[in-house]
Amino acid sequence: MAASTAESVPLWPNGTNSLPPNPFPADQTLPFWRTELHELDNHRSTPELPESCDVLIIGAGYSGASTAYHLVESYGDKPLPSIVMVEARQACSGATARNGGHVKPIVYFAFPRQAAIYGNKVANEIAEFQLQHVLAVKDLVEKENIDCDFQLTRACDVFIDQGYADQVTASFNKIKASGATCVRQVQYTGARDAEQISGVKGAKCCLTFPAAHLWPYKLVMHLLSRVVEKGVNLQTTTPVTSVSDAPDADGSWVVTTSRGTIRAKKVVFATNAYTAYILPQYSNKIIPCRGICSRIVCPGPARAPHLPNSYSLRAGPGNSDYFVSRADGSIVVGGAKPFVSVRKDLWYNIVDDTKIVEPARQHFDGYMQRNFRGWEETGAYTDKVWSGIQGYTTDLASHVGEVPGKAGQYIMAGFNGHGMPEILLTSKAIASMVKDGKTFEETGLPMVFKTTQARLDDDRNHIALG
Ligand SMILES: Cc1cc2nc3c(=O)[nH]c(=O)nc-3n(C[C@H](O)[C@H](O)[C@H](O)COP(=O)(O)OP(=O)(O)OC[C@H]3O[C@@H](n4cnc5c(N)ncnc54)[C@H](O)[C@@H]3O)c2cc1C
Structure with missing residues (x-):
């Protein structure tokens, strides 16, 4: 990974x-x-x-x-x-x-990169800090009675490539062995049950952990x-x-x-x-870096099955998407990384949020049908695609x-x-x-x-x- x-x-x-x-x-x-x-x-x-x-x-x-x-x-x-x-x-x-609406602590995924720079203790501290936010945001929404479609959920990271799944499994086990407290919140599911638990076709492993989503x-x-x-x-x-x-x-x-x-x-x-x-x-x-998001909707009154989790589908390094499943039946999905991240001239040191990267739209079209059980006949289509500028630090x-x-x-x-x-x-x-x-x-x-x-x-x- x-x-x-x-x-x-x-x-x-x-x-x-x-x-x-x-x-x-x-x-x-x-x-x-x-x-x-x-x-x-x-x-x-x-x-x-x-x-x-x-x-x-x-x-x-x-x-x-x-x-x-x-x-x-x-x-x-x-x-x-x-x-x-x-x-x-x-x-x-x-x-x-312009984001994905995801309050998603990066509990284990960024850990190895952060640990390589700062050590395990700091990587754990960052993950714990992010985990705190799930309930902190919920508390704020409740205290202020904010109408923003807040939903407490679990993030489900799904690995669909065997080699990549093997890598993340080894990395996850290493984090656990380090004694990091943050991964106590993570449920790991291996090859046997990953497809059933995640609902994703061809899932090789998945990891779930606390998260939330809202209308930012x-x-x-x-x-x-x-x-x-x-x-x-x-x-x-x-x-x-x-x-x-x-x-x-x-x-x-x-x-x-x-x-x-x-x-x-x-x-x-x-x-x-x-x-x-x-x-x-x-x-x-x-560094200003461009990201791409979209919204997928189903036509007509028939809705696809609601997905109680929010998701990241991780097909390989630099090849992932993330999405939240909204109560109105729509999906807000971001990433399209194969079309954005691999071409540095399309995302790195860019402040232009007036354009999208065109193949990204094609990537989101049919996304749910391709990946999720039960979505094949829904006719779900991409309603909107947009871009936004993130601040990455070196x-x-x-x-x-x-x-x-x-x-x-x-x-x-x-x-x-x-x-x-x-x-x-x-x-x-x-x-x-x-x-x-x-x-x-x-x-x-x-x-x-x-x-x-x-x-x-x-x-x-x-x-x-x-
Ligand atoms: C496509 C995309 C998807 C994302 N998905 C997620 C996600 O699902 N989950 C997640 O946690 N994060 C996500 N992010 C990142 C997240 O949106 C940002 O980390 C967060 O919104 C940053 O908030 P901010 O207020 O610091 O920045 P911003 O929301 O960018 O606000 C900064 C504001 O400052 C203003 N400003 C800047 N300079 C000046 C100036 N000189 N004068 C006056 N005003 C100025 C800007 O106009 C802007 O409105 C995503 C980002 C993008 C672009």
Whole structure:
């Protein structure tokens, strides 16, 4: 499996060492999740951008909305500082609205690659942190009564190639033998029963573990409406073009946007794949990478059997898909990796989410009929295909905390295509750093996420197909 054979790729293909132009092209592909728009989608709380604020959050995706939510929550009934949130395009129009809707801890799959860099203890810590999110997100949805189709489920990773299944079985056993606690949550099923348990034709082994799925746009827009109601000033279609190198005389950072400048005592970069455009020290460290997703529906009133699990079908290294099965009978499936990941020019260092990779549509057509028992006669077809931009990090860990050398600037970005099981608790930690001045160490986050100068100075690149 790719996880055990990390390919070390040269930074910035073609030796350009530069970011692609125009990070925010218009006419993005339309994801299913943005087909029911919220009234705050294009919101500007005030016609003019405020001149200054205490806290400026850049980015209104899951990271930005969740940081604002935790910040506002932490003040309780006390008066809020002035909080402004700026977003380049519409609210929740980036990766969060274009993903697979999967809150899926990567319990065992990424473990070998992470362990190769950081050791077993850290790999286990990351997996446990991700596992915590399944119930943390459920608790949030229940506490705030968020209408976002949340479903607690089990992820089912299915291996359909014998050689690949043998590799993952050996790797899984090795993780177990290491004493890693995270794999206690994993149920392994071998060749004899894998097809019956998974429902996937030709399954050679499968592994299930706790997960959830939801409508990510609805989750984020609910959080945004909560904070806007409490006084957070949201400014959509306001790209930030630069942030001053040093604070001004009164200790504020001067943030330049397409609509003028705003001075902020503290700045949170919740900018994921686009971070390096305004924090150039993260160039070559957080790489924008394109992903593809689709929605498959069944025609007419007849529905295919509901799949209680969510899935990843893993045919080989760099050849996998993942999907969630929704209560409306549709399937949201992402990946199409054989058509995307194998051609670095189609996915690596790309910010264009206006196009899909055309063979991907063909890959999703007939996907359920080809792979799942009981779907053969359903007539299921691909209703929508879209693309989105993920932030991959060269050392496979997100960057979280105070930006090195920039007191009062905070970052949470680079979720390696798996932000849904990391963002909620990461943003809670960021909120406590911003409000209470907590150090990274005091937040209890996995230390490996701490953004440091040493990480920025490290030229290795562990991004691989997976
Ligand atoms: C196709 C695809 C499938 C995925 N599937 C899954 C999945 O199933 N499960 C999972 O866990 N993860 C998945 N991911 C990854 C997940 O979506 C991300 O990790 C997560 O959404 C990141 O949230 P975010 O808020 O940090 O980033 P985003 O949602 O991208 O939000 C960042 C926001 O910042 C704004 N911004 C950036 N720079 C500026 C600027 N200079 N000025 C103003 N605004 C700015 C952007 O416009 C954007 O709206 C997928 C991603 C993609 C693209």
